[in-house]
Amino acid sequence: MVSKKKKKYSSGEGAQFMTRKAALKKLQLSLKDFRRICILKGIYPREPRNRKRAQKGAGGIKTLYHTKDIKFLLHEPIIWKLRDLKVFQQKIRKARATRQFGQMRKYLRDYPSINIDHIVKERYPTFVDALRDLDDCLTLCFLFSTFPSIKKVPRDQSLLCRRLSVEFMHAVIAAKALRKVFISIKGYYYQAEFEGQTITWIVPHHFSFQPQSKDEVDFKIMSTFVEFYTMMLGFVNFKLFHSLNLVYPPQLTAGFTPETDKDLVDEHAYVAERIAALNISVAKIAGSNEVEELPEIDIFQTEDGDPQKLEEAKLEVEKVKNLKTMFKGLKFFLNREVPREPLVFIIRCFGGEVSWDKDHFVGATFDESDESIAYQIVDRPSMDKQYLSRYYVQPQWVFDSVNARTLLPINKYLMGAVLPPHLSPFVDKIKDQVYMPPEERALKDPNFKPLDDEPSGSDIEEASDEDAEEKEEDSSEEDDEKALTRQYQQEVAEDSTSEDEDVKDDLDPEKKKLAKEKKKAMAVSTGVTHKENPYQKEIEDKQAFRLREKLVRKKHRNLYKSMKAGQEQRKKEIWLLRKKRRLHDEKVKEEKKAEKRKQKMQALEATS
C-alpha cells in the first residue's frame, strides 16, 4: 500500500499562521467586526520566522495571525454578540426604510451593549498586568476627555473618559504616586508609580482636538480602543481607590453626569469643573486610617549585593520620601494665564494647596489676598500688584523642582526671568554614550561647574579631547602614534620647564649667576632620566586590538561592523551637541561682554 503523501504546509510554520483573509473566513466575520474584536481581545498579527513558508508559498507580504489566536477568538462569546448586533442593525435599517419611526426609536433604545468585563480579566489576569499596560490607555483616555462630540465617536464616550481620567488623577493624588513630570512640545508627560510599576502618560496641551482628514485619522478605530480602555481604566480605578481606602465612585461634582451635560454648553465651564474636581479631596471610607507612611526599609546585605548599589537604593528611597511631602503646607496661587490642570495636579500630588481667581473659575479655595500664600505661579513678564510675602515664580519651577526632588532655588525662575532649559527626567542615565547637558550634570553633581562660571571648564577640555580622538580615528595608526608621542614630548618639556621655573623661583638671582658659571665651567651635564612614554602601552594595546579585530569571525563581522558604526555615530552626535553648546555659550558670552562694555562706555560718557 502506498502511504498517503503529506500535503504541503499542513504542518510546521505553514500551519501555524493564517492570513487575515483566511481568518475572516474562518470566523465568518466582516473585516469591520474582525478589526473590532481584534482590538478588544488584543489579538495582533505575528511576524513569522520564514514568511514564504508561513504564507503557504504566496508572494508579497500578508498580514499573518497565529492560527491558535484565531481559534482562541472562535470561542469568544462576543462574536455572537457581534452577529446579533448585525441583525439588530438590519432591523433598525428596515424600520427606518419603512418609516416606522416609533419602532426604530424602540430599537435604538434597546440597542444591546457588549459586556467586555471578562476580556479585561482575560487580558490582564492580575492587577499588576493591567498597571503595566496602562500607558496607552491613559494617554488615549486623556486625549478623548478633551474631545467635543464627533461623528464616529459615541456621545457619552468622551464624558466617560473625562470622569475616569479625573478619578485616576485623584488616585494618583491620594497615593502620592507621581514621580516625574515633563513639559514637552507635545504635551505634559507624567510618570506615576503604582505597585512598583511605572506608568507614563501624556496629556496634550489645550486645544488638542483639530479636525482631521479621513485618511489621516480614523476615529472609529480609536473609539474602539477607547471602548476597551475605559472598561480597563474603570476597573483599575476601582482597585486603586479600594486599596487607598477611598469611596468609589467618588462624588466629585454634579458636572459629570450626562443629565446636566445638556445644559453645559460652554467648553470652558467643563474644563473649569474638571479642574475644580481635582481640587477637592475624595471621601474616605468611614473608619479607615490615613494611609500610613511606608516603614523604613531594612536593607539586607545579600551575597552578591553591591554595597554601593544598596547605598544608592537607600538614597533613592529617601529622595522619594522627600518628594512626596515636598509641597506640604505650602499654599500656591495660580494666576489666570497659567495652565491650571497640570499645576493643580502636581501641587496636590505633593501635598500643596492650590487656589485661583474665584471670579474666573469655579472651585477656588482661598483668595489671592491670603497672606499665607507661599508661591504665586505667574506666566507673564510683570505684574502691577505684588505681595511681598510670597514668591512670584514661573510654572517651570514647579516641574523642575519635582524632577530635582527638592525645592530648587527660585532665583532663576522669578517672574520675567529668562528660564533655564527644561530638561527631560526620562533620559536613561544608565546607558553609556548619552549626552548630558551641563545643566543636568550640575544637578547630578553639585561640584560640577557649568561653563558660564568658568570658561576653561572641563567641558571644553573634553570637547577638545573628543576632537583629538576624532582626528585619531580618522588618521591612521601612525599618526595617532605620532600625536601621542608629541603629546608626551610636550609633557616632558613642560615638566622640565616647570622644574626650571621652580629653580628660578627658589634661587636668588645671585645664585643663578653662580649656577650659570658653574655650568659653563663644568663639562658634564646632568643626565636626563629616561622617561618611559606613558602612552606606549596604550599604543601597543591599541595596535594589538586592531590586529585582533581582524580575527572577528566571519559570522559576526557584519554585526561587529554595524555595532561599531553605531558607536561611532553616537559618539559623533555627542560631539556635535557639545560643539554646538560650546559655540552657543561662547556667543552668549561675547554678547554679554559687548553689552557690559557698552554699559561701561555709556557710564563713562555720562560721567564725562
Added chain:
Amino acid sequence: MPPYKTGLLKRKISENTNKTEDNSSNSSCDDHNLITGDLDKEEDSSDSDNEDGVVPSDTELDGVVFDSGDSLLSDDAANESLEESSDVSDSEEDEASDGSNEESDSDKSESNTEGTNANTAKSKLKPDNEDSGAESGSGSALRPPRSPRSSRHNTNKKPFKKKEFKQTKTVADKNANSSVDALEQKIKEVQVNIQPVQEKDEYESGDTSDEEGRVNTAGEVPRWWYAEYDHVGYDADGRRIARPPHADRIDDFLRKCEAPDFWRTVRDPSTGQEIILSKKDLELISRIREGRVPNAEHDEYQPWVEWFSGEVLQTPLRAFPEHKRSFLPSRDEQRHVARLVHALRMGWAKTRRQLADERRRNKELKFYDLWGSGAQEEQPRALQRHIPAPRRPPPSHAESYNPPPEYLLDDKEMKEWNSLEETPWRRKYTFLPTQHSCLRAVPAYPRFLRERFLRCLDLYLAPRAIKMRLTIRPEELVPQLPAPRDLQPFPTDEVLQFRGHTGLVRSADFDPAGQYVVSGGDDATVRIWEAGTGRCLRTIELGEPVRLVEWTPACPVTQRAVRVYDLVKQELVRKLLAGAQWLSALALHPAGDNLLLASYDRKCIWFDLELSSRPYQTLRLHAGAVRSVAFHRRYPLFASAGDDRHVVVCHGSVYNDLLQNPLLVPLKQLRAPPPRDQLSVLQVRWHPAQPWLLAACADGTLRLYA
C-alpha cells in the same frame, strides 16, 4: 365569459391535445390514473370551490385561470383536472354530445343576430340548459352570486376534457390525424355548448329591480376588449348587448335637423343606447355645474337640533333601556386590573417609568473588584505566547518646550530638515525642536492626534515578534587571545636598512647559519650582505633581473590549490583547496603538519593537514595582496608581507596534543616602506636563529626588523 379568455383556453386545449395523443399510446397507464383520480376527486372539487370563494374580481380570476393552465401543462395536473371534471359532469357530457347539432346552428344565428335577436336565441337555448339535469343546475344555484362566471370556467373545461378522455379510451385504434380532426370538431361543439350555461338566468324568479334600462355588467374593463366583437357586454341576465349600429355624420346631421330632442340626447357608452334627458335631469346638471347642492329640496341652513346633549331628558330619547354593562363595572376588566396590580405589587410587571429607570441603570457601567483580593487560580484561557506591545520611547531633552540650546537645529541642520520634507522618516527627529520663552506660548501639537492614531494602528495591526536584543559590546565579539606582550620575542621595530640595490629587490634569504643575507632584484645583481651590520660583502652582476634567490629549493605551488605528493610512493596524497583566487606563496611549518598560504586576494590561509583539507583559519590581516609568507624555524612565529604598508608578525604555535588546535595570534604590524609602483614588500625571510625578520622591499632596500 369574455372572448379573450376563450382564446386562451383554445391555446391550452391545443397543447392538451398533443398530450392526449401521448396518453393514447399508453392507455393502460391512463386507466390507472383514472382509478387514482377517482380516489382524489373529493379533494379536487373542494379546491375548485375554494377558488370560487376566494376569487373576488375578474382580474384575479385571470390569475387563477393561468394557474390552472400551468397545471395543465404537467401530466399529473392534467390528470387531476380530468378527475376533477369527472364528478361534476357525468351527465353533462351526454347532453353536450346530444345538443351539439342544435348548438352549432344557434352559434351561426347568434353571429348574425343583433341585440334583439339575442333574446330569441336565449329562449331557444334555455330549455336545453334546463334539461341539462338537476345536478349542474342545483350546483350553480348553491354558489354565491358572483361565482357563476368561474363555475362556468370549470364547466367549460370539464366537458371537453371528459370527452377527450373518453375518446382516447374508445377510439384508440384510430390514426392520429382523424383523432385530431375529431377533437377539433368536439372543441367547436364544446364552445357552442358553453352558451346555454353562460346565458342561464339567475334572476328568473322575477327579482328584476332595474328592468327599465339595460345595464352592462361587463364591469370596469377597458372598452377595447370588446372592440373586435359585435357586442359591447352583457346585461344583467347575461345576454349579449349588441353593439349599436354605427351612425355616420350624415345620419347625425339628419337627426339633428329632424329630431326635436336631439340636444338633450345622450349616448350611454356602456350599452350604446341613446337616452333623452328629462327636465329634471337637466336641472340637476345645471345645479351641479353651478356648484350648488344637486338636490333642490335640500336646505343647507335649517336650524340645528341638538338631539344628544348633556341635558337629562324627561323621557329617554331612545326607546330601549340602558344596558346593564353601561352602569355595572365589568367583571372581566376588574379581573384584569386586579391581575395587573398584583403583578406590579409582586414586581413581576413594571411601570413604564420603572422600565426606563432600569434601562438607564443597565446602561451605566458598573465597576467592581475585577481582580479579587488575593491570589486566585490562573485563568486557563489566555493568548498563547503573548508578546506585549513595546512601550513608546520616553521623551528626550530635545522634546522639551524649552530645550537646551544645543538641541535646537542650526542653519545647516535646518536646511537638511527642509530638504527631507518628502522623506520625513529620514529626519533626525520626528518633531522640530522648538524653544518657547514661556509656558503660555506653547501651542497644541498638531500631530498629536495622528501620532496617537498611529500608535493605535501599531497596537492592533503591526506584526509582533520577539527579537533578541544584543546586550554585548562590540569588543566582546573580538576573539580573546593572549596579549602579544606575553608572546615575546618577536621583531618589534626596524633596526637596519640594507641599501645598495638600485631596483626592486625581488628576493632575499638568510644563509643557514644566519650570518649572511643574499638578495637579488631587478637591477640584475645578487648581493651578499652581512646580516648583523648591513654591509654589502659582495655584489654579483648578472645579465638579467633576478626572480629568486634562496639557499634551499622552493616548494611547488599552483595558482588555485596545493597538491601534496608522497614522493616515495609517487602519488597524490591530498589536494588542499584554499578558497582563494590566486595563490602567491607557500610556507611549511617546520614541524611539517601545518601549511601557510598567501594569496593575492589579501588572505593568509592556515592549513592544518591533520585536521582537514579545508583551511583551518583564514587571516585577513592585510589591506593589499600578500606576496610572501615565512615561518620561523625555531620560534612559533610567522610573518606575511605584501602590497600594503605593513609586515605582519604573528604568533602561530602548534601543539603536539592532537586535540588542541593551533593558536594564531597576530602580534605586530611592522611598518614597511611606502609602496612604489604599488609594490611594497616582495619577500620576507626569518633569521634562522634569531627572531629577526628580513624584508625585501620595492624601494631597493632590505630591511631588518628585530
